[in-house]
Amino acid sequence: MNQYLIDTEFAVQSLFDLVTHELNQINALEIVLNERRENARKIYSDAYYVTDLDGDDLETPEMYMRRNGYVQHASAAQKIQSEISKLEESYKSKDSSIRTLYGSILQIAKQGLSTVFRGSIQTAIIEPNTGEPIHNIILQGRNQSMHFEEGINKKPVKECFMKLQLAFGNDFDLNIGDNKAKFVVVDALGWRTYHDYLTTMNQLLP
Numbered sequence: 001m002n003q004y005l006i007d008t009e010f011a012v013q014s015l016f017d018l019v020t021h022e023l024n025q026i027n028a029l030e031i032v033l034n035e036r037r038e039n040a041r042k043i044y045s046d047a048y049y050v051t052d053l054d055g056d057d058l059e060t061p062e063m064y065m066r067r068n069g070y071v072q073h074a075s076a077a078q079k080i081q082s083e084i085s086k087l088e089e090s091y092k093s094k095d096s097s098i099r100t101l102y103g104s105i106l107q108i109a110k111q112g113l114s115t116v117f118r119g120s121i122q123t124a125i126i127e128p129n130t131g132e133p134i135h136n137i138i139l140q141g142r143n144q145s146m147h148f149e150e151g152i153n154k155k156p157v158k159e160c161f162m163k164l165q166l167a168f169g170n171d172f173d174l175n176i177g178d179n180k181a182k183f184v185v186v187d188a189l190g191w192r193t194y195h196d197y198l199t200t201m202n203q204l205l206p
Contacts (some may be wrong), residue, residue: 100179103142113139121133
């Protein structure tokens with residue numbers, strides 16, 4: 001195994017462990033979010049249902065809704081909606097964290113290529129769905145992850161991601177200006193574990 005891979009083994013393994021932990025956290029969070037959204041939907045549905053049971057033409061709409069419990073239902077729904085908003089913020093934060101961790105994995109992989117080859121790579125290993133060299137997917141994926149907040153993508157990044165989008169779908173659409181690192185690592189490179197990463201890097205680094 002190349003010395004660079006030996007030297008960075010602990011760091012990359014730790015990053016994959018952190019990603020696994022964060023993915024478990026975000027999956028659990030998503031379950032809670034879906035439950036809260038369903039509860040809110042049901043409460044709102046019940047609120048509108050009770051106001052349509054037995055209207056009295058002599059009542060004002062405000063009196064009618066109060067008598068049938070609409071206010072109580074709406075208040076309960078608003079409370080859950082507030083909780084949903086907080087959960088959604090947590091979800092966004094964890095998703096951003098996961099993307100950053102994947103970006104760090106790409107950075108270490110890219111640095112390995114730069115350290116070993118110090119220039120152009122002579123032997124290319126091709127990703128079969130795109131026809132794109134794997135080392136270029138690593139490089140352009142890293143570049144996009146590092147600079148996505150600037151909103152400006154250089155030509156090599158655009159060309160690479162156009163192929164990735166055609167092969168893997170709109171998660172790779174650069175018009176959606178998010179950090180694409182997790183899609184590059186998981187979908188394009190197939191690195192779901194440290195072992196997956198190491199298999200590819202052993203092929204790339206002599």
